[in-house]
Amino acid sequence: MAEIRLEGAEVRIEDADGASRTILSPTTLTLTEQRIGVIGGNGSGKSTLARLVNGLVEPTAGRVSVDGLDVVRHGAAVRRKVGFCFTDPAAQLVMPTCVEDVELSLRRTVKDRVRRRQLALETLARFGLAERADVSVHALSGGQRQLLALAGVLATEPEVLVCDEPTTLLDLRNTRMIGDLLLSLPQQLVLVSHDLDLVRRCDRVLVVEDGAVRFDGPAEEAVADYVASVDPADPATSTTPGRTSPA
Numbered sequence: 001m002a003e004i005r006l007e008g009a010e011v012r013i014e015d016a017d018g019a020s021r022t023i024l025s026p027t028t029l030t031l032t033e034q035r036i037g038v039i040g041g042n043g044s045g046k047s048t049l050a051r052l053v054n055g056l057v058e059p060t061a062g063r064v065s066v067d068g069l070d071v072v073r074h075g076a077a078v079r080r081k082v083g084f085c086f087t088d089p090a091a092q093l094v095m096p097t098c099v100e101d102v103e104l105s106l107r108r109t110v111k112d113r114v115r116r117r118q119l120a121l122e123t124l125a126r127f128g129l130a131e132r133a134d135v136s137v138h139a140l141s142g143g144q145r146q147l148l149a150l151a152g153v154l155a156t157e158p159e160v161l162v163c164d165e166p167t168t169l170l171d172l173r174n175t176r177m178i179g180d181l182l183l184s185l186p187q188q189l190v191l192v193s194h195d196l197d198l199v200r201r202c203d204r205v206l207v208v209e210d211g212a213v214r215f216d217g218p219a220e221e222a223v224a225d226y227v228a229s230v231d232p233a234d235p236a237t238s239t240t241p242g243r244t245s246p247a
């Protein structure tokens with residue numbers, strides 16, 4: 001697995017009135033597990049944390065690296081290593097047909113057009129979308145669109161896949177289908193999700209609150225910590241005290 005390191009990584013933004021606001025407090029973490037979940041309330045900073053991992057968001061202080069590659073100084077190399085999948089597949093599906101969309105993902109790595117088409121078709125087949133190759137992306141169901149977006153990212157064979165709420169827009173059947181797929185991948189996965197059942201299947205889970213990691217540990221304990229932070233009386237709350245492990 002890759003070594004994802006945040007060293008005092010902080011993200012500040014400037015509000016419309018010019019005031020500086022911290023949306024991620026200085027965070028130090030080393031992530032080497034295969035499946036890393038990130039949970040927390042709306043606006044807590046989960047997406048910001050996830051986006052730091054492939055340089056979509058740059059730290060305003062501190063450093064973020066993947067296998068020693070600084071996400072700011074070596075952004076292109078990091079993005080070859082780290083694929084990113086958005087909540088809404090519309091954010092990344094831009095070509096008229098499914099096969100063209102996967103081809104677009106491969107444009108930098110596979111220069112030969114015939115080989116590129118062949119690889120795109122093979123990728124679609126792997127994701128059960130072979131029949132849809134020449135179909136408009138708008139004709140796909142929500143689950144198929146999310147599958148296609150994932151296929152496009154995975155076609156480039158990233159070592160790490162960061163998914164920001166990949167099942168939020170999906171119904172139960174598609175949530176399970178995409179969830180099972182993500183958790184069966186050989187890639188390292190950073191999964192931001194509100195789906196606690198999915199996150200329970202991760203090896204390590206970070207709970208984010210108010211722009212800081214409030215808990216970092218095994219999935220069950222992390223979920224219990226998160227539930228307790230929302231509703232201390234919830235029976236799902238474990239008696240295990242929360243902990244953070246910054247390194």
Ligand SMILES: Nc1ncnc2c1ncn2[C@@H]1O[C@H](COP(=O)(O)OP(=O)(O)OP(=O)(O)O)[C@@H](O)[C@H]1O
Pocket residue numbers: 013023040041042043044045046047048049
């Ligand atoms: N580019 C930006 N400009 C202004 N504010 C931002 C920007 N990006 C994030 N924020 C703010 O930072 C905070 C954290 O946002 P972030 O998207 O990381 O939260 P989140 O935990 O992923 O939320 P959600 O679960 O709702 O997706 C929020 O208050 C958000 O409004």
